[in-house]
Amino acid sequence: MISIDPASVSTRDNYKLLIGSIAPRPIAMVTTMNRDGVLNAAPFSFFNIVTANPPMVSIAVQRKPDGTRKDTAANAVAGGEFVVHVADEGYGEQMNRTAASIPSEESEVELAGLTPVASSKIRVPGIAEAKVRMECVLERVVELGGDEAGAPSCDLLIGRVVCFHVDETIYEAGRIDAAALRPLSRLAGDDYARLGERFTMERPL
Template identity: 50%
Template sequence: MKSINPKDLSSKDNYKLLSGSVIPRPIAFVTSLNEEGILNAAPFSFFNMVAGTPPLIVLSVGRIKGEIKKHTGRNILQQKQFVVHILDTDLLEKMNQTSAPYGDDVSEVERVGFTPIESTDIAVPGVKEAKIRLECQLFQHIPLEEDGKCQNDLFIGKVVKYHIDEQIYDNGRILADQLDPIARLAGPNYAKLSETIFLERPTKGE
């Protein structure tokens, strides 16, 4: 067993070890609006759910040299709203294209050929092709600081409306096989669901 102190590693090397260890990760495909009304879209794998009551999701967005440069981070702070999508593997190529370094005046949604769709409870549109859309309002913003420096921002979003494709919805449950979600591994590697393991939770301790 190899033991490594994170303090002995560069930021890049820590990222490699963490992103290669914490796998597979779900991907949030996030749409947000800038001040000019341009619809931005980008994928993030530092993402998960954190509570059911209230329904909360969490998203970590990295800074660039300590500044909030990424469109998603800036837009969420300005508008206090965003949409999280869970995309299926058929949309992987389009999703990947949105991660290119487009300028502020370019909508990644339009550039890669996604179809914008109006939200019902917030002003930020979503993407019609997604089987799941979660309309979110900003619940809490936490700059992640250490030694007076901040390299990441944690955004906690409160889900205010679910939009779910009827083909993957069954009596209050999501059909994972029908959803066929994209998962993230390390580097430029992705994964999909292969085998589902059913295991009842124990009702008594021994």
């Protein structure tokens, strides 16, 4: 067993250890809107459930090298709203295109050829291609990480889900059919994974 002190290696090395071992990771494609009405989209694999009462999800958005917020975090904090989409095979290639670095006045949604769809309870549109999307209001933003000077390296967005949109083809009796959803997950480097073999283990009483 190799023991590594994270303080003795670079941030990049710690990043590689994390993404290589914490895998597969679910992917959220998040849409936000800036003050000029430009619809931003970007994928994030530092994504998970927070609680079901009320339903909340978390997105960890790493900051730019200069310490400023990325468009997703900046827009979510300024507008207080965002839409979380579960990445699936049906629009995987388009989702990947939204990771491109383009100016904030340009839309990744347009770049990727995705279809905006109006939300029910918030102003920020979602993406029609996704089988699951969640309209969220910003519950809290937590600034985390950073250097010795105290500048944060990450914005943890906690979103409270105010509306779920689920495609009829994957929904039955209140449950999501994972096989029909065909979710994508993230590995290290440029690698992704599809839903693989499943098995059941009963929880102990």
